Amino acid sequence: MDNLYDILKFIHIISFVFMATPLFNLIVVNERALMGKGFVYATDRYMENIIRRGAIRCYVFQSSVLVTGILLLFFGPLGIEALWQNWVVLLKTLLLIVLMGLLSYVHFVLQPKIEALMAEVKPDVPAPENLSTRLKPYRVRRKKLASFCLFIVISIIILGVQVYDVFSPIVTIGLIVIAALFAWRANKTLIRFGWF
Ligand code: HEM
DSSP states (O other): OHHHHHHHHHHHHHHHHGGGHHHHHHHHHHHHHHTOSSOOHHHHHHHHHHHHHHHHHHHHHHHHHHHHHHHHHHHSSSOTTHHHHOHHHHHHHHHHHHHHHHHHHIIIIIHHHHHHHHTTOOTTSOOOTTHHHHHHHHHHHHHHHHHHHHHHHHHHHHHHTTSSSOOOHHHHHHHHHHHHHHHHHHHHSOOTTSOO
């Protein structure tokens, strides 16, 4: 049973490592912004493909974290009742559901609006003058949501390492404030040196 638990724990950790997509999507859109405001079909299509198809990968990694998390409770010392009796596990689960909700809003509401505008242009035909302006409100909202998702993912990790031993509240609050600053910085800049 210990081997199974260890394998579940490994899958749990590698799955949330791959949930770092919001960070890399922020880097992708900030790199795109450096290439100029005008719409460039090949570049914009490439970027939208990375973001659009990334949503499916996110769902898979989020579901893997949820399933392995529940199995870790089931096969581990905490028991499934920890889902509603352990505030750390409960908060992690609720925040994961919030993440799935935000991803669904982006994938099923925002992205289709962006795709509808993108469908107006063909690779070898000059794009309408105001296309970038019409795309902007959806892309700005998507970027804000990606930054918020990044903040939530980091906050869940801060909780994740406290499943058995809770940190002092000052440390937890301090780390969550740093998580918010990092997500804000990743929204505003290219964070060329990783942490800043
Ligand atoms: C995005 C969501 C989640 C993230 C980022 C996350 C992150 C983590 C992290 C960082 C650890 C610590 C690993 C260690 O100490 O080596 C952990 C452990 C754990 N997580 Fe999660 N978790 C998530 C969701 C969940 C959910 C939804 C559940 C339960 C329903 C869960 C249950 C557990 C359990 C039971 C452990 C303890 C494993 C152990 O150390 O024996 N996690 N998680």
